[in-house]
Amino acid sequence: DIQLTQSPSSLSASVGDRVTITCRSSQAISTYLSWYQQKPGKAPKLLISSASGLQSGAPSRFSASGSGTHFTLTIASLQPEDLATYSCQQNYNRPRTFGQGTKVEIK
Amino acid sequence: QVQLVQSGAAVRPPGASVKVSCMASGYTFRNYVIAWVRQAPGQGLEWMGSISPYNDNKYFAQKFQGRLTLTTDTSTSTVYMELTSLRSDDTALYLCARDVDTDVSDYWGQGTLVTVSA
Numbered sequence: 001d002i003q004l005t006q007s008p009s010s011l012s013a014s015v016g017d018r019v020t021i022t023c024r025s026s027q028a029i030s031t032y033l034s035w036y037q038q039k040p041g042k043a044p045k046l047l048i049s050s051a052s053g054l055q056s057g058a059p060s061r062f063s064a065s066g067s068g069t070h071f072t073l074t075i076a077s078l079q080p081e082d083l084a085t086y087s088c089q090q091n092y093n094r095p096r097t098f099g100q101g102t103k104v105e106i107k
Numbered sequence: 108q109v110q111l112v113q114s115g116a117a118v119r120p121p122g123a124s125v126k127v128s129c130m131a132s133g134y135t136f137r138n139y140v141i142a143w144v145r146q147a148p149g150q151g152l153e154w155m156g157s158i159s160p161y162n163d164n165k166y167f168a169q170k171f172q173g174r175l176t177l178t179t180d181t182s183t184s185t186v187y188m189e190l191t192s193l194r195s196d197d198t199a200l201y202l203c204a205r206d207v208d209t210d211v212s213d214y215w216g217q218g219t220l221v222t223v224s225a
Contacts, residue, residue, distance in 0.1 A: 034211050043202055043215035044152065087152055091210035095168045098152040
């Protein structure tokens with residue numbers, strides 16, 4: 001199975017800060033990577049697909065990039081409503097696998 | 108609007124089974140694969156399996172082979188997930204999700220908490 005490793009596991013940042021989360025894959029997965037946002041007590045929400053495709057309705061302060069084994073999710077200006085856990089997921093091959101998640105807290 | 112509504116929380120003793128439902132609405136049910144993903148307390152997301160309501164094709168994560176059953180009822184647009192021989196480490200939030208692309212989920216159910224405890 002493909003292993004996805006996210007860093008950091010958690011972070012605390014101030015409103016307005018630029019935040020970057022990294023996801024590394026144990027093997028090359030082209031751009032078959034998605035990012036999900038999961039707010040406390042809620043189901044995950046698809047933010048990004050195909051490594052960089054922002055989903056309809058997602059705020060434009062979210063962006064993502066990468067291919068192969070190294071991917072990043074960036075929040076350009078952190079907002080209070082961005083308090084959540086962010087997880088990457090590969091759909092290069094089955095079984096689909098997820099990173100362990102990055103918990104974003106607001107200072 | 109697309110909605111996936113799951114059945115309520117369940118408590119089961121070790122060795123029992125649990126069946127969770129996921130009722131879809133707001134789209135053509137047969138056109139999208141439904142995946143099941145679980146999340147143990149404080150842990151990450153784990154894919155369990157997927158089913159196509161169109162042709163009944165099923166895909167399972169190896170660790171759940173033999174314990175996991177996925178079925179559909181197209182008359183009610185409902186997918187069922189049954190997990191047998193429950194253990195304490197099966198305690199988790201179980202989520203159904205609609206796949207917009209192969210293994211990419213765009214809409215999720217609210218989750219069903221399954222607690223395995225004597």
